Amino acid sequence: MDITRGYCYMQGTEKMNPYWIEEPTHPDDVLAHQALAREIAPVKIALGEHVPNRILFKNYLQTGCAGFIQVDALRVGGVSEFITISLLCKKFGVPVVPHVGDMGQLHQHLVLFNHIAMGHEALFLEHIPHLQKNFIHPVRIDNGVYITPQEAGSSCDLVED
Numbered sequence: 001m002d003i004t005r006g007y008c009y010m011q012g013t014e015k016m017n018p019y020w021i022e023e024p025t026h027p028d029d030v031l032a033h034q035a036l037a038r039e040i041a042p043v044k045i046a047l048g049e050h051v052p053n054r055i056l057f058k059n060y061l062q063t064g065c066a067g068f069i070q071v072d073a074l075r076v077g078g079v080s081e082f083i084t085i086s087l088l089c090k091k092f093g094v095p096v097v098p099h100v101g102d103m104g105q106l107h108q109h110l111v112l113f114n115h116i117a118m119g120h121e122a123l124f125l126e127h128i129p130h131l132q133k134n135f136i137h138p139v140r141i142d143n144g145v146y147i148t149p150q151e152a153g154s155s156c157d158l159v160e161d
Helices: 003-010 030-040 054-063 079-092 104-118 129-134
Strands: 045-047
Touching: 030 045, 030 054, 054 079, 079 104
Parallel strands: none
Antiparallel strands: none
């Protein structure tokens, strides 16, 4: 990738004081993210919603280019891989802000686990509501905050047709 192109679209963003720049280039291009992270510092890069496994996440963490990791449990193959990636992030001191996609249902539990069991800072979690009607216990949001589920399970049980 020509990082000049990626860097050009980010020039001037410092005036807006962004919290992060999300996935500025191809999700498999670790070295381009590393070069861009150097160029736009102190603004951080958030990445990971399209990264498929812990090995690529490890590479991002080792290069120091990831300011936030947006792992998606469904895209990495499940909860076990998500937790492995969260442990790597904890080791490297990088916050986990999961990519919700369509499954805030599951990720709300994973954010709680990360915060309570691993000591990750609970920053925020996306909310994409268009699938709520399909779940027996849909995500509940009050005043912009996820309400901790009280039902047993992962909140992923589907309504039967």
